Amino acid sequence: xxxxQGKILYVDLDHGEVKPVPxxxxxxxxxxxxxxxxxRYLLETLDFHADPLSPDNVLVFMTGPLAGTLAxxxxxxxxxxxxxxxxxxxxxxxxxxxxxEIKYAGFxxxxxxxxxxxxxxxxxxxxxxxxxxxxxxxxxxxxxxEKFLKEKEGDLEAKVMSIGPAGENQAPFACIxxxxxxxFGRAGSGAIMGSKNLKAIVVRGKGxxxxxxxxxxxxxxxxxxxxxxxxxxxxxxxTDGTPILVTYTxxxxxxxxxxxxxxxWDDWYEIGTEAVKSIKxxxxxxVSCPLGxxxxxxxxxxxxxxxxxxxxxxxxxxxxxxDVRAIARFNELCDDLGLDxxxxxxxxxxxxxxTERGRHDFGIRFGDVENYLSIPKEVAGKSSSRGRELALxxxxxxxxxxxxxxxxxxxxxxxxxYDPRGNYGMGLAYATSERGACHLRAFTVxxxxxFDIETMVSWVIRGQDFNSVKWSFGFCDFWASITPxxxxxxxxxxxxxxxxxxxxxxxxxxxxxxxxxxxxxxxxDRSDDYLPSRLTEQPLRRGPSDGRIISKEDFETMLSLYYxxxxxxxxxxxxxxxxxxxxxxxxxxx
Amino acid sequence: xVTKRIRVDWEKCTGCKxxxxxxxxxxxxxxxxxxxxxxxxxxxxxxxxFPLICYQCENAPCLEVCxxxxxxxxxxxxxxxNANLCTGCRVCEESCPFGMIEILDDKAVKCDLCGGTPxxxxxxxxKALQVTDIVPTTSEFWEIKGKEESAQRKRExxxxxxxxxxxxxx
Numbered sequence: 097x098x099x100x101q102g103k104i105l106y107v108d109l110d111h112g113e114v115k116p117v118p119x120x121x122x123x124x125x126x127x128x129x130x131x132x133x134x135x136r137y138l139l140e141t142l143d144f145h146a147d148p149l150s151p152d153n154v155l156v157f158m159t160g161p162l163a164g165t166l167a168x169x170x171x172x173x174x175x176x177x178x179x180x181x182x183x184x185x186x187x188x189x190x191x192x193x194x195x196x197e198i199k200y201a202g203f204x205x206x207x208x209x210x211x212x213x214x215x216x217x218x219x220x221x222x223x224x225x226x227x228x229x230x231x232x233x234x235x236x237x238x239x240x241x242e243k244f245l246k247e248k249e250g251d252l253e254a255k256v257m258s259i260g261p262a263g264e265n266q267a268p269f270a271c272i273x274x275x276x277x278x279x280f281g282r283a284g285s286g287a288i289m290g291s292k293n294l295k296a297i298v299v300r301g302k303g304x305x306x307x308x309x310x311x312x313x314x315x316x317x318x319x320x321x322x323x324x325x326x327x328x329x330x331x332x333x334x335t336d337g338t339p340i341l342v343t344y345t346x347x348x349x350x351x352x353x354x355x356x357x358x359x360x361w362d363d364w365y366e367i368g369t370e371a372v373k374s375i376k377x378x379x380x381x382x383v384s385c386p387l388g389x390x391x392x393x394x395x396x397x398x399x400x401x402x403x404x405x406x407x408x409x410x411x412x413x414x415x416x417x418x419d420v421r422a423i424a425r426f427n428e429l430c431d432d433l434g435l436d437x438x439x440x441x442x443x444x445x446x447x448x449x450x451t452e453r454g455r456h457d458f459g460i461r462f463g464d465v466e467n468y469l470s471i472p473k474e475v476a477g478k479s480s481s482r483g484r485e486l487a488l489x490x491x492x493x494x495x496x497x498x499x500x501x502x503x504x505x506x507x508x509x510x511x512x513x514y515d516p517r518g519n520y521g522m523g524l525a526y527a528t529s530e531r532g533a534c535h536l537r538a539f540t541v542x543x544x545x546x547f548d549i550e551t552m553v554s555w556v557i558r559g560q561d562f563n564s565v566k567w568s569f570g571f572c573d574f575w576a577s578i579t580p581x582x583x584x585x586x587x588x589x590x591x592x593x594x595x596x597x598x599x600x601x602x603x604x605x606x607x608x609x610x611x612x613x614x615x616x617x618x619x620x621d622r623s624d625d626y627l628p629s630r631l632t633e634q635p636l637r638r639g640p641s642d643g644r645i646i647s648k649e650d651f652e653t654m655l656s657l658y659y660x661x662x663x664x665x666x667x668x669x670x671x672x673x674x675x676x677x678x679x680x681x682x683x684x685x686x
Numbered sequence: 687x688v689t690k691r692i693r694v695d696w697e698k699c700t701g702c703k704x705x706x707x708x709x710x711x712x713x714x715x716x717x718x719x720x721x722x723x724x725x726x727x728x729x730x731x732x733x734x735x736f737p738l739i740c741y742q743c744e745n746a747p748c749l750e751v752c753x754x755x756x757x758x759x760x761x762x763x764x765x766x767x768n769a770n771l772c773t774g775c776r777v778c779e780e781s782c783p784f785g786m787i788e789i790l791d792d793k794a795v796k797c798d799l800c801g802g803t804p805x806x807x808x809x810x811x812x813k814a815l816q817v818t819d820i821v822p823t824t825s826e827f828w829e830i831k832g833k834e835e836s837a838q839r840k841r842e843x844x845x846x847x848x849x850x851x852x853x854x855x856x
Contacts, residue, residue: 113794126778166704166711200720239731252729252842253727303718304710304714304720306716306720314711314712378697382702383703384702384704385702
């Protein structure tokens with residue numbers, strides 16, 4: 097089989113069984129791989145009423161068809177499951193080397209359910225899989241876990257993904273880490289692994305990925321790299337990486353400062369791209385990527401790939417922390433503990449404001465580096481009452497301590513670092529993302545007319561649809577100028593399959609609608625597509641959007657128009673004709 | 687005679703493994719890093735990757751030990767394999783102190799610099815790989831003593847050695 101390996105590994109931790117099963121080829125035309133295929137498998141395997149932290153929840157890891165080839169920026173590994181953070185279904189994807197390694201080991205994806213009686217790790221090697229004891233690893237951080245397992249394998253090229261103490265203790269925003277600094281970051285993937293007593297997954301493969309027309313494929317890689325990829329739209333990733341965004345969001349007035357009270361910051365330069373460069377040792381890349389956006393920084397005893405923009409903004413400006421070295425320390429700490437730096441940053445910012453306003457004393461104020469660097473350990477280990485509280489996240493704490501007006505989250509997921517009061521499209525994107533406040537479904541930050549409802553609705557829909565198919569192919573977000581034509585060309589040379597641009601666009605829309613259906617099955621509806629009151633009632637201060645809110649009326653107008661344009665009814669349920677058009681009718685009866 | 691070879695600047699290597707991917711594609715017709723003639727390993731915690739290449743040695747053990755003269759020095763000093771003559775006897779694999787020639791499917795496999803313009807160098811965006819004719823210094827070699835071991839083992843040992851040696855400056 098070209099591009100695909102034709103096998104999915106099923107793992108049943110209840111019974112300690114592993115079983116390779118043929119990949120459902122009939123789904124490849126309609127869902128491709130990665131995000132789309134993973135959600136299609138989730139529909140088949142998940143009990144939608146399952147507690148996300150129960151053995152009934154399912155982890156679906158899925159590669160894209162191009163993973164393991166020279167096609168650039170195709171190393172994203174997708175994970176879908178039901179989130180302990182948001183209770184929704186969710187997708188999360190990670191770069192690095194794991195997606196390619198899973199392919200070389202002979203699999204397109206892994207589907208894991210059940211719960212082991214005691215800590216275990218999954219070992220996958222050239223088509224074979226075993227479940228191994230991990231009792232000795234329980235309690236260890238991600239860095240040590242990886243080192244231990246690679247040494248045990250006696251193979252430097254073995255790849256590991258694992259959880260740290262945060263995942264073991266089922267902190268709702270625990271992540272899964274790989275290659276030390278790459279994560280399935282958001283919505284609690286690490287807690288799900290923890291709930292299954294699954295400490296790690298080790299993968300090593302010596303196999304191959306085949307393509308239909310190698311000469312055509314290689315020629316196309318060269319051509320598309322020269323003509324499209326290595327151009328100004330994407331080269332920022334090579335020269336700067338995501339820290340460059342600090343400059344842009346500060347200029348636009350949408351940089352979150354001190355728990356989303358302000359939109360720009362006098363100290364922005366201290367946490368921007370030049371600050372990161374001042375401690376940078378070298379660039380790092382995912383497999384097959386010529387851009388290499390990762391900034392590996394090193395000073396004193398600190399070593400970390402990062403901090404990325406979201407960490408600089410949410411754990412920097414939003415916490416009133418202007419020391420890039422402190423942010424890098426925080427980043428390294430969270431990566432080892434297995435905590436999402438975004439939620440952790442926002443939660444600290446919330447705790448700081450709550451304390452300063454005398455609403456509840458969390459013992460930390462804006463700019464307090466000492467507590468900022470000790471709280472992540474308390475949260476991951478649930479080792480203090482403050483740590484156990486803060487693990488709950490801002491939405492729950494806001495309700496508990498009368499600080500709802502300071503709790504900036506959607507569907508219990510803390511906000512990314514683009515304030516929607518300065519860009520309405522991001523507000524709609526956060527409200528309609530399947531996993532709560534997420535900036536990776538649609539990204540309208542650099543679009544013109546950011547307060548024009550119609551313009552923003554149309555960009556959000558286009559973004560969600562195209563990103564859904566982009567992540568089904570396994571492409572990275574940072575190939576910003578990629579087009580449906582390029583996806584089609586890769587399928588042509590890779591598989592000898594001719595797919596029209598229209599079909600690719602429709603595939604994205606199909607996947608987005610499928611995800612909506614899944615969340616409806618879980619029990620979400622229009623009332624869950626909302627924005628927190630800080631954004632709808634409290635004006636943003638400072639910067640170009642000073643004084644702006646995104647009013648409830650404007651938001652509801654935008655949401656209704658969005659549903660209408662999507663072919664959904666006013667409750668946000670896809671209409672029968674929409675489902676029919678997308679070939680989804682049979683999937684949504686019950 | 688001037689010998690062409692690849693020179694590695696590990697400080698520039700991002701660990702993307704495009705060199706291994708293009709090598710296996712060009713030489714084997716599929717994407718299979720395990721069958722590449724260049725090998726890269728990453729040490730993620732230290733954020734560093736080390737490509738290992740064939741030096742096209744001046745006094746090449748592989749060339750000297752081949753009992754059937756399947757290895758010959760060609761243009762630009764590149765050591766070439768004649769697969770028709772190769773019997774897969776492994777003597778060359780055992781002789782190379784660098785683990786850069788090995789037997790895969792009963793035939794020796796080694797870097798031939800793609801005839802002088804290596805594909806790996808072409809796709810190396812950070813320019814960690816360059817073609818040079820400068821004779822390598824021994825400090826670049828990281829050779830290992832246990833010559834009878836498999837190529838894979840030898841590479842593993844070299845990677846560990848490089849890593850330990852450079853740990854202070856990583």
